[in-house]
Amino acid sequence: xxxxxxxxxxxxxxxxxxxxxxxxxxxxxxxxxxxxxxxxxxxxxxxxxxxxxxxxxxxxxxxxxxxxxxxxxxxxxxxxxxxxxxxxxxxxxxxxxxxxxxxxxxxxxxxxxxxxxxxxxxxxxxxxxxxxxxxxxxxxxxxxxxxxxxxxxxxxxxxxxxx
Numbered sequence: 001x002x003x004x005x006x007x008x009x010x011x012x013x014x015x016x017x018x019x020x021x022x023x024x025x026x027x028x029x030x031x032x033x034x035x036x037x038x039x040x041x042x043x044x045x046x047x048x049x050x051x052x053x054x055x056x057x058x059x060x061x062x063x064x065x066x067x068x069x070x071x072x073x074x075x076x077x078x079x080x081x082x083x084x085x086x087x088x089x090x091x092x093x094x095x096x097x098x099x100x101x102x103x104x105x106x107x108x109x110x111x112x113x114x115x116x117x118x119x120x121x122x123x124x125x126x127x128x129x130x131x132x133x134x135x136x137x138x139x140x141x142x143x144x145x146x147x148x149x150x151x152x153x154x155x156x157x158x159x160x161x162x163x
Contacts, residue, residue, distance in 0.1 A: 124156065127156060128149070128153060131152040
């Protein structure tokens with residue numbers, strides 16, 4: 001210990017320095033190191049929790065995206081089926097309307113034929129009556145009314161019906 005004394009270092013000073021350093025390390029550990037470690041642990045835990053939450057959200061997003069993709073496919077299939085059904089119903093309605101129109105056309109055509117026949121019959125009667133009146137007016141009482149009617153009918157038939 002004489003060597004230390006020659007250098008001007010006393011043993012109780014060294015001891016005091018060691019106690020001082022020990023107290024400084026203890027105080028710094030208690031004041032700085034433990035709070036810093038605690039803050040770093042909290043930060044590490046927060047980051048880990050955030051990463052877990054991000055992973056859960058990512059998984060949830062992927063599940064939702066897959067679900068939405070599946071729903072989109074299902075909706076497209078339903079849309080296609082409904083479009084086919086709509087086209088089929090439209091085609092059936094079109095055929096039904098065409099059949100109704102054709103039936104109405106046939107009905108109207110039949111009615112027109114009947115009306116034409118009725119009008120032709122009326123015109124024929126009026127012409128025969130007019131012919132009979134003219135013949136009776138021209139020949140007077142020479143022939144009977146029945147003979148004139150019969151003759152006018154035969155003449156009318158030969159002129160108009162034969163053609």
